Amino acid sequence: MPRQDLPTSRLPDPVPDVLIAEGWPEYRLLDSGHGRRLEQLGRIRVIRPEPQAMWSPKLPEAQWDKADASFGPNEKSEEDAGNWRFRRDLPETWPVSYRDLRFYGRFTPFRHLGFFPEQMTQWDWVANAVRQAGGEPRILNLFGYTGVVSLVAAQAGARVTHVDASKKAIAYARENQELAGLQQAPIRWIMDDARKFVAREARRGSRYDGIILDPPKFGRGPKGEVWKVFEHLPELLREIRTVLSDTPLFVILTAYAARLSPLSLHALLHEHIGPGNIACGELALREEAGNRLVSTALHARWTP
Ligand SMILES: C[S@@+](CC[C@H](N)C(=O)[O-])C[C@H]1O[C@@H](n2cnc3c(N)ncnc32)[C@H](O)[C@@H]1O
Numbered sequence: 001m002p003r004q005d006l007p008t009s010r011l012p013d014p015v016p017d018v019l020i021a022e023g024w025p026e027y028r029l030l031d032s033g034h035g036r037r038l039e040q041l042g043r044i045r046v047i048r049p050e051p052q053a054m055w056s057p058k059l060p061e062a063q064w065d066k067a068d069a070s071f072g073p074n075e076k077s078e079e080d081a082g083n084w085r086f087r088r089d090l091p092e093t094w095p096v097s098y099r100d101l102r103f104y105g106r107f108t109p110f111r112h113l114g115f116f117p118e119q120m121t122q123w124d125w126v127a128n129a130v131r132q133a134g135g136e137p138r139i140l141n142l143f144g145y146t147g148v149v150s151l152v153a154a155q156a157g158a159r160v161t162h163v164d165a166s167k168k169a170i171a172y173a174r175e176n177q178e179l180a181g182l183q184q185a186p187i188r189w190i191m192d193d194a195r196k197f198v199a200r201e202a203r204r205g206s207r208y209d210g211i212i213l214d215p216p217k218f219g220r221g222p223k224g225e226v227w228k229v230f231e232h233l234p235e236l237l238r239e240i241r242t243v244l245s246d247t248p249l250f251v252i253l254t255a256y257a258a259r260l261s262p263l264s265l266h267a268l269l270h271e272h273i274g275p276g277n278i279a280c281g282e283l284a285l286r287e288e289a290g291n292r293l294v295s296t297a298l299h300a301r302w303t304p
Contacts, residue, residue, distance in 0.1 A: 011135040014266040017119035017281035019299060026096055027117040029150050031064070033057030033170040041105055041113065044068050044090060048111050048279040049082075058289035065097070065125060071111045082111060085221045095179060098123065101155055103176035104150055115148050122212075122252060123152045125301075127209065132157035133249050136186070137209040140201075142194045142236075143219070147173030147187075149212055154185035161208070165198050165221045193221025195232060207245040210252075217258040219230065232253045237272035246272070251302040254283065263299035277303045 021027075028040040032053035039046050047070035057064065068090055072177050073082035084107050093106040098120065102270040106114035113130070118163055129136055130153050139158040141150045150162040164170055170191045177183060190197060203209075213236070219227040232254075240251065251273050253265055262280035284293040 011270050012264055014278065014280050016262045016293075017279060018293065019281065020286050021118045021120045021283065021284050022286040024117065024120055024247075026098070026100065029059050029117075029285045029287045029294060031059040032287050032292065032294055034174065036063055036064075037287075037294065039287075041118075042094065042096065044094065044105075046070065046113070049073050052295060055290075056291070060118045063189075073111065082109075093175075098148070099106045101148075101151055102179045102181070103146065103151065104172070105178060106172070110256065112194060113147060114146050115294070117144075117209060118285050119149065119214075119254070121153055121283065122144070122254070122299070123149055126210070126212065126250075126252070127152050127156040127251055131159045133209065137249055138207065138245065139210045139212065140208040142198070142211070142213040143215045144173065144212075145169050145214070147189075149174060150187060151180050151182055151185075153210075154182055154187050155180070157211070159186040161190060162190055163190045163194055165193055165225075167189065167191055167217065167222070190223055190228045192225070193223070193225040195239070196225065196301065197238050198236060198243060202239055202242045206243055208243055210245060210249040211240055211244065211254045214256075215255045216256060229260070234268060234272065237268055241273055248304050253302075255298045256296070260298055262300060265298055269300050269302045273302045 026042050027038060030040055031038040032050055033056045035051055035053055036046050037048050037053060045067045047067045061261055068088055069084050069086045070082050071082055076090055078212045093104040095102055096281055104114055136157060136159045139153045141162045144162040144164045149161050150160045153158045173189055210296040215229055217229050217247045266278050266280040281294045283297040283299050284295045
């Protein structure tokens, strides 16, 4: 029998889920183990570090030896920097198709490949939410990187504002827009510090129906503004509440590489965005060889 004297906005116990990315022919997690992942991206096979894959690989070494490129991190780097070693000539960028959206895969000076395959479950969810909303919902994508979810939302009919601190990331996002044939889509590409941008939008009285944020553990704005997820996320979510429209659709939060729990993201959304339906859990990739799930990020999703 629930206690009567407790406030009604009492946080219901979350039931974390796992959003599994699978079934995309152009991205396959073939195997993993000994701190690495073996991935097939169209005709390109790569090896990347995966600290969580502490188990043993399933496939014979010969399958790993077929990799065209492997990424070697340099230990001292805060930001996943390191080097790619190529076993054959490979293009720096190559076209990738996800459903009927095209964008570039690319070898970056980091272990990233220009997109995060585990985000495909979020891409589908956002496309569906935008289509169901009808009209031209206003979507804000913070820490947007190369903009795949911005293009997914625009393709589904949204008016998108994409914010990232990196000039390069914004340039890559524009190249993706071109390749996707979405040149006419209403997308604003903004190079700015996420916190500064949201504070300014709040002052201007701008409002958004859906907000997506995927902050790094540590980052810098264009003018060196420091972003530390543990320090700045609560404040950013508080500001985000002030730019949500009166007909909000969703707030989607993902987090990487930090000692965080989906339970914390759940509590944060409840406190700063307010009571609503809050899902939380992990994003994971399904591995083909051993059917193991490789967790890559945390997620929380608020809907009214
Ligand atoms: C993990 S990536 C985001 C990935 C993206 N959501 C996706 O799915 O493709 C984090 C991004 O945050 C950006 N960033 C770091 N600090 C920032 C800041 N203070 N303001 C805005 N963007 C920032 C980085 O440039 C990087 O592109």
